[in-house]
Amino acid sequence: MSDTPIDGYRPDVVEAKWRARWAERGTNNPDMDHPTRPFYNLMMFPYPSAEGLHVGNMFAFTGSDVYGRFKRLMGYDVFEPIGYDAFGIHSENYALKVGINPAELIPRNIANFRRQLERIGGMFDWRHELSTTDPAYYKWTQWIFLQLFKAGKAYKKKAGVNWCPNDKTVLANEQVEGGRCERCGALVEQRFLEQWFFRITDYADRLLRNLDTIDWSETTRTAQRNWLGRSEGAEIEFPVVAGDSNVERGTRNAEPIRVFTTRPDTLFGATFMVLAPEHPLVAGLTTPAQQAEVVAYVKASMAQDLVSRKVGDREKTGVFTGALATNPATGTRIPVWIADYVLMEYGTGAIMAVPAHDQRDFEFARKFGLQIVRVLAPADSASSALPALSEAETETHGYVLVNSGRFNGLPADEGKSAITAWLAAEDRGNPVVQYRLHDWCISRQRYWGPPIPIIYCDSCGPVAVPEKDLPVILPLIEDFRPDDSGVSPLARHEEWYYVPCPTCGRRARRETDVSDTFLDSAWYYLRYPSTDFDDRPFDPVRTRTWCPVTTYIGGNEHAVLHLLYSRFLGMVLHDLGHLHFDEPFTRFRAHGLIVKDGAKMSKSRGNVVIPDEYIAQWGADTFRMYLMFLGPLQEGGDFRDAGINGPRRFLERVWTLVGEVEAGGELTKEIVVRWHATKKKVAEHIEGLHYNTAIAALMELVNHMKEAGCRDRDMVQDLVVMLAPFAPHFAEENWERLGNQGSVFAAGWPKWDEKLVVSDEIEVPVQVNGKTRSKVRVPRGSDEATVLAAALADPAVQKFVAGKVVRKVVYVPDRLINLVVA
RNA sequence: GCCCGAGUGGCGGAAUGGCAGACGCAGCGGACUCAAAAUCCGCCGGGGGCAACCCCGUGCGAGUUCGACUCUCGCCUCGGGCACCA
Numbered sequence: 001m002s003d004t005p006i007d008g009y010r011p012d013v014v015e016a017k018w019r020a021r022w023a024e025r026g027t028n029n030p031d032m033d034h035p036t037r038p039f040y041n042l043m044m045f046p047y048p049s050a051e052g053l054h055v056g057n058m059f060a061f062t063g064s065d066v067y068g069r070f071k072r073l074m075g076y077d078v079f080e081p082i083g084y085d086a087f088g089i090h091s092e093n094y095a096l097k098v099g100i101n102p103a104e105l106i107p108r109n110i111a112n113f114r115r116q117l118e119r120i121g122g123m124f125d126w127r128h129e130l131s132t133t134d135p136a137y138y139k140w141t142q143w144i145f146l147q148l149f150k151a152g153k154a155y156k157k158k159a160g161v162n163w164c165p166n167d168k169t170v171l172a173n174e175q176v177e178g179g180r181c182e183r184c185g186a187l188v189e190q191r192f193l194e195q196w197f198f199r200i201t202d203y204a205d206r207l208l209r210n211l212d213t214i215d216w217s218e219t220t221r222t223a224q225r226n227w228l229g230r231s232e233g234a235e236i237e238f239p240v241v242a243g244d245s246n247v248e249r250g251t252r253n254a255e256p257i258r259v260f261t262t263r264p265d266t267l268f269g270a271t272f273m274v275l276a277p278e279h280p281l282v283a284g285l286t287t288p289a290q291q292a293e294v295v296a297y298v299k300a301s302m303a304q305d306l307v308s309r310k311v312g313d314r315e316k317t318g319v320f321t322g323a324l325a326t327n328p329a330t331g332t333r334i335p336v337w338i339a340d341y342v343l344m345e346y347g348t349g350a351i352m353a354v355p356a357h358d359q360r361d362f363e364f365a366r367k368f369g370l371q372i373v374r375v376l377a378p379a380d381s382a383s384s385a386l387p388a389l390s391e392a393e394t395e396t397h398g399y400v401l402v403n404s405g406r407f408n409g410l411p412a413d414e415g416k417s418a419i420t421a422w423l424a425a426e427d428r429g430n431p432v433v434q435y436r437l438h439d440w441c442i443s444r445q446r447y448w449g450p451p452i453p454i455i456y457c458d459s460c461g462p463v464a465v466p467e468k469d470l471p472v473i474l475p476l477i478e479d480f481r482p483d484d485s486g487v488s489p490l491a492r493h494e495e496w497y498y499v500p501c502p503t504c505g506r507r508a509r510r511e512t513d514v515s516d517t518f519l520d521s522a523w524y525y526l527r528y529p530s531t532d533f534d535d536r537p538f539d540p541v542r543t544r545t546w547c548p549v550t551t552y553i554g555g556n557e558h559a560v561l562h563l564l565y566s567r568f569l570g571m572v573l574h575d576l577g578h579l580h581f582d583e584p585f586t587r588f589r590a591h592g593l594i595v596k597d598g599a600k601m602s603k604s605r606g607n608v609v610i611p612d613e614y615i616a617q618w619g620a621d622t623f624r625m626y627l628m629f630l631g632p633l634q635e636g637g638d639f640r641d642a643g644i645n646g647p648r649r650f651l652e653r654v655w656t657l658v659g660e661v662e663a664g665g666e667l668t669k670e671i672v673v674r675w676h677a678t679k680k681k682v683a684e685h686i687e688g689l690h691y692n693t694a695i696a697a698l699m700e701l702v703n704h705m706k707e708a709g710c711r712d713r714d715m716v717q718d719l720v721v722m723l724a725p726f727a728p729h730f731a732e733e734n735w736e737r738l739g740n741q742g743s744v745f746a747a748g749w750p751k752w753d754e755k756l757v758v759s760d761e762i763e764v765p766v767q768v769n770g771k772t773r774s775k776v777r778v779p780r781g782s783d784e785a786t787v788l789a790a791a792l793a794d795p796a797v798q799k800f801v802a803g804k805v806v807r808k809v810v811y812v813p814d815r816l817i818n819l820v821v822a
Numbered sequence: 823g824c825c826c827g828a829g830u831g832g833c834g835g836a837a838u839g840g841c842a843g844a845c846g847c848a849g850c851g852g853a854c855u856c857a858a859a860a861u862c863c864g865c866c867g868g869g870g871g872c873a874a875c876c877c878c879g880u881g882c883g884a885g886u887u888c889g890a891c892u893c894u895c896g897c898c899u900c901g902g903g904c905a906c907c908a
């Protein structure tokens with residue numbers, strides 16, 4: 001009986017005990033007002049789905065938590081908040097599916113998320129928990145809208161928008177994938193509706209430039225650069241022929257057509273022009289003879305959705321307007337066409353078509369029998385013989401201008417600047433920078449979001465809701481189903497819809513659109529430190545103390561949307577004097593994905609793993625260690641539950657080790673070196689988010705201790721501290737078992753002695769002709785002669801050197817010696 | 823099509839241009855046990871050899887180097903993003 005261990009490792013007991021202690025003692029709550037070394041450790045907050053957090057979420061949260069806990073041990077006051085991104089189409093669609101109001105559904109989901117997040121042992125400061133659906137939160141989302149509205153950064157315009165006929169709402173361009181709704185997969189159509197936009201394009205240049213100043217994952221920065229889509233080129237004016245010929249043809253409008261091109265070097269090859277069907281000049285240009293055809297084409301292309309129009313491999317279509325324009329370089333008269341491959345929302349909505357050097361123009365010219373003139377040729381080709389093209393020649397490197405008058409012979413890139421300069425001198429064009437980025441459409445004709453705080457008055461126009469009247473509460477309505485009208489269901493709720501005008505007091509109507517979920521999440525990091533203030537969105541002192549976010553970890557699926565919008569809003573709020581910084585996230589790292597059987601986890605694949613049962617069976621600490629041991633945080637890993645044994649066995653071993661400690665024993669030099677080296681190595685690995693190798697280093701130390709029969713108390717204690725970021729409950733319990741008071745997180749990361757990190761005697765591999773043949777033991781820092789002598793004395797080396805001449809010796813101190821023989 | 827990222831044992835994965843396969847899983851052998859589990863010890867890329875050892879080996883093909891998983895060039899495959907953006 002007495003030899004039965006009564007203190008075996010019981011994760012459930014240990015974890016429940018420490019969850020309660022942390023809550024009771026406020027272990028995870030930093031001093032918000034007087035931190036000595038504030039560190040804002042942020043993880044992208046989750047959308048509280050009905051299914052709960054899956055293993056992929058747990059991987060990400062734990063990854064962020066390990067880092068926060070590590071920083072805590074390194075002596076920082078770490079603020080690690082958590083909240084819920086609970087508004088949006090996703091929640092609403094689910095609510096529609098199950099027929100329960102999201103206002104009822106969401107709190108349930110949140111409760112489940114909270115339970116899971118507590119169970120996994122996150123170092124969250126629950127005092128600052130938030131949900132975007134809380135009026136105390138969205139009051140300030142509305143306030144932010146008003147700041148942008150007042151600053152002229154929010155505006156309303158009628159816009160061709162992506163309309164999902166199934167979700168019955170407008171979608172942002174970002175929510176359309178391959179012509180289909182990102183959420184439901186329905187084919188998206190084009191509709192024209194009044195929409196609210198934020199002027200993010202005003203910030204395109206700054207959003208791009210600042211990318212060089214922030215410490216972000218390179219993949220994320222690249223994604224943002226591509227999304228911003230900067231191109232340099234020229235805007236060029238093509239006069240519409242106003243002379244007799246056009247008058248005869250019946251063209252009434254002689255306003256010039258402006259085009260944007262990135263290839264001014266090919267100007268001499270522009271043999272026709274194409275306008276987008278929606279282009280305002282189309283009506284005026286069209287000749288009576290072409291009228292019927294043009295009108296029919298415009299109508300047909302408007303009926304299409306915005307997205308399927310943009311599918312690149314479609315057969316080209318278009319019609320001739322009857323008008324002619326003049327190529328400003330050649331003076332030639334060229335026909336003006338309309339075609340839907342030219343998009344109104346990019347550039348000027350009109351192009352000069354250079355079929356010889358642009359594939360789209362080439363296809364169009366082929367189909368409609370338009371002229372193709374080559375104006376670039378390989379520098380080494382005979383100028384006389386230019387064969388007909390079978391596809392557009394888009395290469396520029398090594399190409400020179402031909403058929404381009406006085407620019408002939410110039411390399412393409414020089415031609416670009418020369419022609420642009422000439423156009424500018426002639427006042428027919430100028431250099432221009434274009435961005436692919438569009439303004440951010442923030443309105444949604446839906447129910448489950450913060451109402452946009454605007455009131456429409458017949459006499460005063462659109463009026464901002466006074467800030468004292470915020471929040472505009474989202475009313476709880478029975479029928480939140482969107483309909484086909486293009487108007488939010490809120491319009492059907494009359495006592496909410498009609499309000500007195502804040503300016504004149506007459507009966508007016510509320511804006512019924514709600515704002516995009518991305519607006520909620522674009523500023524939540526600002527709210528966290530200030531959730532205890534209800535009279536301001538973010539307290540200036542708190543914000544100055546904690547922001548910008550020190551380290552942000554999240555998924556790369558938000559590389560362009562959320563992260564770009566947050567940056568934009570940061571810039572706006574900075575420029576309006578609300579923030580002392582304009583980049584919200586100093587350091588951002590994208591975590592990888594957890595895959596299951598080689599495939600991304602998703603509901604549709606049916607391979608989503610729910611962590612609860614694993615945590616119940618193995619404990620949160622084992623599960624955390626297992627997830628972190630799978631692979632590098634930034635790369636993700638393959639979830640196979642067989643491997644969870646490993647970390648559990650390891651924790652058991654450490655548990656046993658703690659029970660066997662003895663103080664003051666003699667330590668071998670070797671084990672001391674390993675001990676110090678591990679303290680350093682693990683810290684470095686965690687800092688670099690290489691948690692898998694950090695854990696491996698701890699395992700190695702334990703293996704060596706067992707091998708050496710070492711049960712040194714100090715060493716075991718350091719081991720427990722180093723385990724704390726990964727297995728926090730376990731570490732707390734063992735810290736206590738070792739006789740310590742208080743939290744292990746107050747202990748600080750174990751100090752290492754730089755002199756003891758490396759041993760005095762080392763093994764140097766000996767290579768002969770680059771192949772390792774032996775190793776020699778020499779004192780650290782030995783010079784070449786010493787190591788060479790030792791190497792040559794080694795029989796294993798002699799075997800390969802005997803009878804040969806050593807031509808060269810490469811010696812890398814303390815690393816390797818290579819003998820080159822022949 | 824363009825832009826990122828990645829290809830290493832049966833599996834997850836390690837390796838500032840310097841001992842390829844750390845650490846772990848699975849597997850095999852052994853100890854303990856009436857037995858099993860747990861635990862502990864050993865083996866564990868392929869080929870050859872009784873053995874000491876030797877040869878081959880990091881998606882494929884070249885190259886740079888005393889030395890290449892690592893750098894360069896050209897391919898192949900997979901994952902992700904963008905895409906009629908002028």
